[in-house]
Amino acid sequence: MITMRAVALNPSGKLIDVELPRPAPTGKDLLVQVRAVSVNPVDAKQKANEGQLRVLGWDVAGVVEETGSDCTLFRPGDEVYYAGDITRPGGFSEYHLVDERLVGRKPQSLDFAQAAVLPLTSLTAWEGLFHRLGVKTDHDEPKAVLIVGAAGGVGSIATQLARWAGLTVIGTASRPESTAWVQHLGADHVVNHFEPLLPQFEALGLASVEYVFCLNEVDSNWDNMMDVLAPQGKLCTILPPMSPVNMRPLFDKSAAWCMEYMFTRPKYRTSDMEKHHQILMRVAEKVDAGEIRSTLHERMAPINAANLEKAFAKLRSGRTIGKIALESFE
Known part of the structure; x- marks a missing residue:
C-alpha cells in the first residue's frame, strides 16, 4: 500500500502528523500533489469526527498527478489551485482528491504559496459580489x-x-x-x-x-x-x-x-457546480493580467501539525491581515 504524509484532526480535537493511504482518482476526480496550502477560519471551526481522523484544509495549490476516467478539463502535470468540497477530506495531505469542476489553472505569474491563498476567498468574494449582490x-x-x-x-x-x-x-x-x-x-x-x-x-x-x-x-x-x-x-x-x-x-x-456560503455548490452538488472552475479560471486571468494581486501576507514551512497549530492560533486572534500559506511537506 502506498502511503502519504498528512495532518489530521484526531478524535480529541488535536492536530497530529499521520501517514494515510494515498487515494486513487476515479470519475471526475483529480489526484493532486499538494505543494502549498492556506488556512481559513472555516478550518479552525471544524469539529473532530468521533472515533476517526479528519483531514482539514480547503485552500490548495499543486500539480495534477493522475486523473479519473471521466476528466476532460485537466491532465497530469497541470498546475492547479482550488478550495474543494467541505464534505470530503481536505488538502492538508501530500496528495488530495478533488472534483475537477471545482478546480482552476494556477495563475502562471504566482508561485504555489501565492496561489494557495486565493481560491476560497476569491470564490466567496466573486459569488458574494456578482452572484448574490448582483x-x-x-x-x-x-x-x-x-x-x-x-x-x-x-x-x-x-x-x-x-x-x-x-x-x-x-x-x-x-x-x-x-x-x-x-x-x-x-x-x-x-x-x-x-x-x-x-x-x-x-x-x-x-x-x-x-x-x-x-x-x-x-x-x-x-x-x-x-x-x-x-x-x-x-x-x-x-x-x-x-x-x-x-x-x-x-x-x-x-x-x-x-x-453567501462558498461550499453550497459542492456540498449539494448543484447543476452549476462547474461555476467554481469558471470563476477560478477568470481570477487566474486577472492575476496574470495584473488586475488582482495575491493576498499572501505570511509564509510558513513545512506543512505539519505544529505549523498549522501556529497558523490557526493567528486566525483565532482576529488580527490577521491577508492570508497565511504553508509550503512543502519536506
Whole structure:
C-alpha cells in the first residue's frame, strides 16, 4: 500500500502528523500533489469526527498527478489551485482528491504559496459580489459598496474585485496596519467599523451605499450597516446572525438580504457546480493580467501539525491581515 504524509484532526480535537493511504482518482476526480496550502477560519471551526481522523484544509495549490476516467478539463502535470468540497477530506495531505469542476489553472505569474491563498476567498468574494449582490460591471450611474472586514482574507479579494467592477469601495479596518493594507489594495475610503459609521460617512461626503458586503460577524455590525444601506439596497453576509437582529430598517428600506456560503455548490452538488472552475479560471486571468494581486501576507514551512497549530492560533486572534500559506511537506 502506498502511503502519504498528512495532518489530521484526531478524535480529541488535536492536530497530529499521520501517514494515510494515498487515494486513487476515479470519475471526475483529480489526484493532486499538494505543494502549498492556506488556512481559513472555516478550518479552525471544524469539529473532530468521533472515533476517526479528519483531514482539514480547503485552500490548495499543486500539480495534477493522475486523473479519473471521466476528466476532460485537466491532465497530469497541470498546475492547479482550488478550495474543494467541505464534505470530503481536505488538502492538508501530500496528495488530495478533488472534483475537477471545482478546480482552476494556477495563475502562471504566482508561485504555489501565492496561489494557495486565493481560491476560497476569491470564490466567496466573486459569488458574494456578482452572484448574490448582483453587481454589474456596466453601471448606468456610480454605485458604492461597503465592505465590512476589508483587511481579512475575503475582504482583501473583495476590495480588488469591487474596484475592478467600477464600484466606489469603502472598506472597514480598525488598526493602522490593517488600514494601510486596505488602502494598498485600492479602497477609495477606509472607515472604522468599531465606531458609528454614519458620522464617518458624512465626514467623507457620503450618504449611503447601494451594496453592503459583511465579512465579519453580523450581530455587532447590524445597526451600523442599516444606517448606511441605501433604500432598495442589498446586503450580503457570509455568516448567519448568532442572535436576533432588528429587521425593521431592512423592511422600511425594501432592502434585500442574501447569504453567501462558498461550499453550497459542492456540498449539494448543484447543476452549476462547474461555476467554481469558471470563476477560478477568470481570477487566474486577472492575476496574470495584473488586475488582482495575491493576498499572501505570511509564509510558513513545512506543512505539519505544529505549523498549522501556529497558523490557526493567528486566525483565532482576529488580527490577521491577508492570508497565511504553508509550503512543502519536506
